[in-house]
Amino acid sequence: MSAATAATPVNAEQTGRRVEEVLERLTASGDPAAAAAAEELVRSLMDFYGAGLARILHLLSAAPGGPAARLLGDELVASLLVLHDLHPEDRDARIARALDSVREHALEMVDFDEGSGTLSLRAQESGGGCGCGSGADARQAAEAALACFAPEVRAVDVRTAPAGPPLLQIGAAPKGAR
Template identity: 85%
Template sequence: MSAPTVAAPVDAEQAGRRVEEVLDRLGASGDPAAATAAEELVRTLMDFYGAGLARILHLLSSAPGEPSAGLLGDELVASLLVLHDLHPEDRDTRIARALDSVREHALDVMTFDEESGTLRVRARAGGGCGCGSGADARQAAEAALACFAPEVRAVDVETAPVGPPLLQIGTAPTGTR
């Protein structure tokens, strides 16, 4: 019996962009029949793999314990489940899972605008080292959300307001005690 093979890691976001690029090239080639056939092929493969993923989820959900927890935490599997509208967690739970994966930025969800796909988050005071920029937090959040919650298309990071200045209380002047 041969040793099991391990698939090479796949960047789901990059693979999606590549499929779009190929379809765009075929569309621009001037051959509408080829472009239509390519789009039909992609739809058919999506349906095929989606049915397989649905079957896997069904089989896992009927197994004792909670074997799907590891799958839901995997970026590639989570993005495939979302792509096929099979992810068992709701959007807010998936957003929380994604932000939890970038703990060093300590982000709290404020609001989500469904129309624009913009998620507003607040960077908690005391999160991380305090030296990171909002741009770093935004980039980290967007990267995590791309897999777990692709309906989030932009992230706005607010910094938590700084509290009032610390009032220093010194010793009483001499003779007032």
């Protein structure tokens, strides 16, 4: 692999969708042998890369003061480890890591429904609780980070919590009042 290839950003979610689309096209082509061969190829490559990743993770975690923690914070590496069921952190730790990567949105985990895969989050309002629609941005940022770190999260529900007590409007006293 050249240095230029290594530096090219790869989006795990888009790559997964692309593989699925190619497999669907092969299935739709009407040639069941080609579709079966393509699926076998994908499975074989997944097994091969999964075994390699397991070995790398083992070697890194065995090294004193190893760089495994830095690797776990990388979205691409984390998504590969999750895909191959090799990520050493549990789901809640991976969700916390994902939310930490979008900390500018001040998101806090409230609950995770395993049945539906829905993660409920609370976002702290900034700027005095204006209620301006930054919740959609926070949800999109959380969904993108969670796709890499915790793909078992299939939906995100963001609720906004007021940052503090409501502000009181203070105006001039009515005429005649002292």
